[in-house]
Amino acid sequence: MQRPLRIGRFGLVLPLLSWPVEALAHGFAVRYDLPIPLEFYLAGAGATVALSFLLLAIFAGARPARVDRGPAYRVSRRAGRILSNNWVAGSLQGISVALFLLIVAAALFGTENPFKNISTTFVWVIWWVGMMFVNTFIGDIWALVNPWGAVFAGAERVLRLARPDARLSLDCPYPERLGVWPAVVLFLAFAWLELIWGEGEAPRMLAVVIIGYSLLTWTGMFVFGRCTWLVHGEAFAVVFSTFARFAPAAFRAGGLGGAAYCAHGMETVEGESIGCAACFETAPPAERAVALRLPGTGLLVQRPVSASTVAMVLTLLATVAFDGFLATPAWTGIHEYFTELSQPAPWWRAPWMTVALNFYGVATTLFLLFPLVFAAVFLLCCRLTVAVAGGAATARVARYFVLTLLPIAIAYHLAHYLIYLLLTGQYIIPAVSDPFGFGWDLFGTAFYQPDIGLIDAKFAWYTGVIAIVTGHVIAVYLAHRTALRLYSDRRRMLAGQFPMLALMVTYTMLSLWIIAQPTVR
Amino acid sequence: MSSELQAATHPRGRPSASRSSLPRAVRITVAVLAAGLFLAVPGYGDSTRTVDIEINNGKVVGKNSARVVRGDTVILRWSSDQRLELHLHGYDVRTTVSPGTPAEMKIRTRATGRFPVEVHGQGESGGHSHGHRTIFHLDVYPD
Numbered sequence: 081m082q083r084p085l086r087i088g089r090f091g092l093v094l095p096l097l098s099w100p101v102e103a104l105a106h107g108f109a110v111r112y113d114l115p116i117p118l119e120f121y122l123a124g125a126g127a128t129v130a131l132s133f134l135l136l137a138i139f140a141g142a143r144p145a146r147v148d149r150g151p152a153y154r155v156s157r158r159a160g161r162i163l164s165n166n167w168v169a170g171s172l173q174g175i176s177v178a179l180f181l182l183i184v185a186a187a188l189f190g191t192e193n194p195f196k197n198i199s200t201t202f203v204w205v206i207w208w209v210g211m212m213f214v215n216t217f218i219g220d221i222w223a224l225v226n227p228w229g230a231v232f233a234g235a236e237r238v239l240r241l242a243r244p245d246a247r248l249s250l251d252c253p254y255p256e257r258l259g260v261w262p263a264v265v266l267f268l269a270f271a272w273l274e275l276i277w278g279e280g281e282a283p284r285m286l287a288v289v290i291i292g293y294s295l296l297t298w299t300g301m302f303v304f305g306r307c308t309w310l311v312h313g314e315a316f317a318v319v320f321s322t323f324a325r326f327a328p329a330a331f332r333a334g335g336l337g338g339a340a341y342c343a344h345g346m347e348t349v350e351g352e353s354i355g356c357a358a359c360f361e362t363a364p365p366a367e368r369a370v371a372l373r374l375p376g377t378g379l380l381v382q383r384p385v386s387a388s389t390v391a392m393v394l395t396l397l398a399t400v401a402f403d404g405f406l407a408t409p410a411w412t413g414i415h416e417y418f419t420e421l422s423q424p425a426p427w428w429r430a431p432w433m434t435v436a437l438n439f440y441g442v443a444t445t446l447f448l449l450f451p452l453v454f455a456a457v458f459l460l461c462c463r464l465t466v467a468v469a470g471g472a473a474t475a476r477v478a479r480y481f482v483l484t485l486l487p488i489a490i491a492y493h494l495a496h497y498l499i500y501l502l503l504t505g506q507y508i509i510p511a512v513s514d515p516f517g518f519g520w521d522l523f524g525t526a527f528y529q530p531d532i533g534l535i536d537a538k539f540a541w542y543t544g545v546i547a548i549v550t551g552h553v554i555a556v557y558l559a560h561r562t563a564l565r566l567y568s569d570r571r572r573m574l575a576g577q578f579p580m581l582a583l584m585v586t587y588t589m590l591s592l593w594i595i596a597q598p599t600v601r
Numbered sequence: 602m603s604s605e606l607q608a609a610t611h612p613r614g615r616p617s618a619s620r621s622s623l624p625r626a627v628r629i630t631v632a633v634l635a636a637g638l639f640l641a642v643p644g645y646g647d648s649t650r651t652v653d654i655e656i657n658n659g660k661v662v663g664k665n666s667a668r669v670v671r672g673d674t675v676i677l678r679w680s681s682d683q684r685l686e687l688h689l690h691g692y693d694v695r696t697t698v699s700p701g702t703p704a705e706m707k708i709r710t711r712a713t714g715r716f717p718v719e720v721h722g723q724g725e726s727g728g729h730s731h732g733h734r735t736i737f738h739l740d741v742y743p744d
Contacts, residue, residue: 110690112714114740499714532691533712538743598666599715600735 114537121596124545153373160369173230180227187287191517197283198511215320219329222320223357228297249305259388263318271399307358311344325378333359334367347383384479398451404594461579469576484558491551492591495544506530552588649674656681666738677706691716710741
């Protein structure tokens with residue numbers, strides 16, 4: 081009701097049409113989050129600790145043998161039929177590829193003002209932040225619309241029409257030892273571009289990055305086969321499907337026989353895989369379905385995940401935290417300390433070089449240290465678990481427990497990005513009418529001005545703290561279920577929960593601490 | 602009281618719209634209640650705060666943030682020893698400050714948040730890219 085009024089008001093305040101592009105180039109990632117006030121911080125921290133002990137008390141009565149069952153889910157064959165319908169799948173992929181081409185074209189030929197070019201808002205806000213939430217809270221939608229997979233699959237189909245026995249891919253055997261390591265490395269590179277490099281906010285640079293990554297992905301598919309590369313090397317397919325393990329809906333493919341893991345490295349239970357898009361695609365139509373389950377239960381595994389998946393999850397947790405850390409005064413302090421340390425500069429180094437060297441050098445070092453520290457702390461916890469509960473080896477404990485940490489990262493991500501998604505995401509409204517920034521007005525929304533009052537800080541504080549505490553509770557519950565699976569003896573099961581609980585409380589506190597920091601950039 | 606604020610509070614007084622069919626006593630009651638509501642909502646008055654900010658060598662001297670409550674009108678009064686272009690993000694207010702010529706940003710705060718003020722177009726004086734530096738924050742808290 082108030083929106084038209086607001087647009088009008090802001091329209092008067094912001095006649096920024098002719099502002100120099102250079103000046104705007106770095107303002108794109110600006111966040112307007114107020115830090116959560118002390119009472120929210122204390123309430124969140126108190127609830128985290130209190131609920132942890134409450135859950136422990138409840139779990140104390142649990143008996144391993146009785147509760148040890150796999151995650152429960154319902155199977156919807158109709159949903160499976162809809163998703164594997166050629167028209168549905170084809171139109172989803174068609175829309176996705178068309179959007180992909182539009183984004184690349186806009187990044188290449190549109191205005192260089194990141195606020196006016198659809199590519200920047202779409203890639204950094206709608207897709208990167210938004211797609212993650214869609215995958216986390218609905219299901220692995222990215223697997224359905226992945227434009228790199230869709231283009232390659234389209235090319236395969238065209239080739240098959242011309243020469244039925246020809247294959248587009250070399251189908252080289254993928255070295256199993258590599259696991260999802262290529263995706264881990266590519267994701268780290270992407271996160272570095274996003275968090276530190278910052279130039280990806282310039283449309284031309286973004287175009288270079290997208291085209292480069294596309295060529296790399298298609299090369300990977302050409303060498304190892306489309307599905308193989310999607311499962312191991314396409315960073316976003318791997319990252320988004322990892323988050324989709326939390327989701328209430330998942331691909332389900334049956335008829336896989338007695339193997340412990342499917343051909344794509346996902347565990348199988350009674351001949352079916354849950355959450356493997358590649359299995360879903362290759363399974364006979366009658367075996368395709370959608371599994372519906374309680375959110376989070378997909379993070380419970382019957383069998384240990386691969387070591388590279390452990391690395392992937394820890395990298396995700398670390399980069400999510402690093403993202404928040406870069407905006408805290410603590411980071412500014414570190415940066416300033418190193419800048420002062422390198423004074424006086426040698427004669428050949430101009431002042432701006434010192435600043436740049438320090439920023440990129442120190443930030444990159446920390447960026448790489450974060451996952452290593454996370455891994456060290458996590459493995460230490462697993463070692464402690466083994467020490468108090470005995471039984472399985474440290475690596476095995478790590479491979480069982482690592483996914484249970486994910487809800488905390490998801491909750492933090494929600495708290496961290498909610499305002500950004502809702503406020504900066506509004507730039508997509510004018511961009512839809514004028515994707516290239518050429519002055520078009522296709523849908524009459526070209527002059528929409530983002531409403532910075534769309535959500536209130538108080539709403540964001542409540543959402544953030546409630547999300548973080550809820551994520552913590554889910555994580556603790558999942559860790560408990562995992563301990564039940566791992567230890568048959570009740571005493572060992574209870575003892576084995578403590579190190580992981582301590583780690584979860586620490587990680588949740590870190591999340592709360594970060595959102596209680598005033599952003600400084 | 603500005604017309605904008607009246608516009609924002611108007612929906613509360615909506616029942617008086619069908620003016621002719623209501624008895625006079627009801628109309629007066631509604632008007633009084635609406636006025637009372639308007640005055641009772643904390644922080645939604647039109648208090649004006651002026652914040653003087655001195656920039657020395659591209660850095661803010663003293664406190665580098667100001668905290669206000671939504672609904673306040675804030676005047677940020679800048680003075681600087683060098684010519685700088687300043688940009689308050691979010692509310693998108695721009696001004697140029699020069700030595701001897703202070704500049705003012707007047708903001709009627711209606712959105713909460715932490716809004717950075719950046720120095721634009723200062724290629725030589727730092728910031729990791731394009732010379733953009735955040736030198737100040739305007740914190741608008743919910744009431």
